Amino acid sequence: MTPQEMTSLIEGTLQELGFSHFGFTSLSKPLSFDYYLEWLKEGLHGDMKYLEDHAPIKEIPTTKWPRARSALVFAIPYYPHPEKKTDFPLRQARVSLYAQGMDYHFWFKARMAELCKKLQEVFPDEEFLPFTDSSPVLERDLAQRAGLGWVGKNTCLIHPKKGSLFFIGEIYTSLALKTAIEPLPDFCGKCRRCIDICPTQALLEPRKMDARKCISYLTIESRQVPAPELREKIGDWFFGCDLCQTVCPWNQKVFKGELQIETSLNLDASQTEALIEDLRYILTSSGKKLTKDFLGTPLARAGSFGLKRNALIVAANRKLAQLKPEVSELLAHEKLGELAAWTLSCLTSN
Ligand code: B12
Ligand code: SF4
Ligand code: SF4
Incomplete structure (x- = not known):
């Protein structure tokens, strides 16, 4: 199948499923895999032990999915949130944008599963497996290779026309898809707004995060009480943190005037x-x-x-x-x- 054929097959369903952009790539070793191993070795993942356990499959996906050859990679924006919860119990507690609605692990995966069903009809002998977030997939690397954006200094995947406020999901397939997409260049330039705004100095250097200091880790993933020196820096973030994405000029451009850069609730x-x-x-x-x-x-x-x-x-x-x-x-x-x-x-x- 040519890249053009696959693109036109999927493009028809993109809008209906709420995906903003997509791409595909072969399942070669992630470009940043060695960096990932170094990052783990330095202990920057804190208690997220599953990131260590996932490493061998992230490197060679066929160890878990023997037929997987390529990935179709999708982005779906979470601002404004596409799956709001009508009876959300909180009014003012500061919840990061991605969490101001239903959990994407369920609805995003379900939307990709719908697409898998359609693809299965066209290719009855091939395999299609939808994932988002929790599976052993190095998603930012994969999405970068599929042309969905570049990895910014805040470590997020950014698209020049879509910003970075989107989730990433992928469909692994046994189809061998040739990549026609050139990965996007790095558009961060000399900017370092994300590094400068981070209240806990979790962004140690461009594209390198100490997750143990990130407010998102401290308020969501961690099962511990943070050290006293970090508590004050969390400010009024009740769940997650958006600061390094809010200040990003690429999001400011896309969401003109809608994203307020406030370090605390006013x-x-x-x-x-x-x-x-x-x-x-x-x-x-x-x-x-x-x-x-x-x-x-x-x-x-x-x-x-x-x-x-x-x-x-x-x-x-x-x-x-x-x-x-x-x-x-x-x-x-x-x-x-x-x-x-x-x-x-x-x-x-x-
Ligand atoms: C663990 C995790 C976290 C941790 C650690 C985050 C981190 N930056 O490492 C914590 C809890 C802190 C976290 C926070 C958030 N997360 Co998170 N998280 C993950 C998870 C499960 C694994 C990420 C991981 O492996 N981190 C380890 C580091 C070393 O890897 P990495 O961040 O993927 O970075 C790689 C690239 O940066 C790459 N790289 C660097 N330079 C270059 C250059 C090139 C050319 C290439 C190809 C690659 C590359 O190297 C790294 C290692 O391979 C992924 C889902 C997944 N399965 O991948 C979601 C994921 C990264 N998170 C996501 C989101 C939405 C968030 C939050 C916005 C939530 C919130 N508002 O609180 C914040 C953002 C904070 C931030 N600045 O990153 C999205 C990101 C979407 C996007 N547009 O980038 C993901 C992809 C989930 C999803 N399916 O949508 N997260
Ligand atoms: S999400 Fe918040 S705490 Fe984490 S790196 Fe970005 S600004 Fe820093
Ligand atoms: S704030 Fe600046 S340096 Fe940080 S990710 Fe955005 S463009 Fe890159």
Whole structure:
């Protein structure tokens, strides 16, 4: 099959499925694989041990999927979020853009599965496997090779016309697709806005992140309480962080005036009240209630422990003394007691 034939076959369904752009590439060893191994060796992945476990399959996908030869790679924008949750329980707590809706692991994969069904009809003897995020695939490298963008200094994949606020997903296939796409050049130039804005200095140098310092890791992936020197730097980010993408001129260009570059929420009295209510709800709800309320959203990943941890840090950094009673209730908590005491000391030194 020629690249043109594949492109016209898929192009017809792109809009219907909400994909913004796509490309394809053969499944050769990722260009940045050696860098990835170095990064792991330096321990910059923190407790995300699965990234180590995934390394052999990321290098040679056929060890897990023997028939896989190529990948169709898709981007789907998350701003504005395409799958909003109508009864989202939070109003003012600062949630990163990708998480302001339903979890893409389900709906993005389902949309690609729909496309797989169509492809299967055209190629009944071939294999089509949809993935996004959690499978052992080095997605930014793959997407870069498929022409979906360049890897910016903030480590995100950026497209000159689409910015970087998009998810990446792929369909592995047994079809041998010849790549006609030239990877995009690096358009970062001398800019270093992302590196300069990062509150925790997680971007050590261009394209190199210490994930252990990234607010996204600290508020989502980590199952620990952050070290005291990092807590203040998290500011009022309750879940994830968008700063290094918000300042990016390529996103500013695409989302003209819509993306506010604010290092902390700018709230009036009524909004502060709503933030207090959000955090009170998190701090006082049972694990069972939080699981039920956040079911199917990315916030479920942090679990009750993670959400309460994040709420304590935001309460401290926003100096929300109104929450002292709820914070005090957590002093006896086995894993959160020390953090609750720290929060109380911040609220008292007001
Ligand atoms: C672990 C992980 C994280 C970690 C670590 C992130 C990091 N930068 O390493 C944490 C929890 C911090 C995180 C945060 C976020 N993540 Co995340 N994350 C992942 C995951 C599961 C693995 C990434 C990984 O292997 N990291 C290790 C580093 C070393 O690899 P890497 O980031 O992929 O970078 C590679 C390239 O930069 C490449 N590279 C560097 N220079 C060059 C040059 C060339 C020419 C090439 C080809 C490659 C290349 O080398 C690296 C290693 O191979 C991927 C999904 C996946 N399966 O790939 C999603 C993924 C990267 N995350 C995603 C998103 C959306 C986010 C957040 C925006 C969420 C949020 N708002 O909080 C933030 C963004 C923070 C940031 N600046 O990166 C998207 C990125 C989409 C995009 N447009 O780039 C992905 C692809 C998930 C998805 N399917 O959409 N994430
Ligand atoms: S997501 Fe936030 S904390 Fe992480 S690197 Fe970007 S600016 Fe820094
Ligand atoms: S902010 Fe500047 S340096 Fe950072 S990714 Fe965007 S263009 Fe590149």
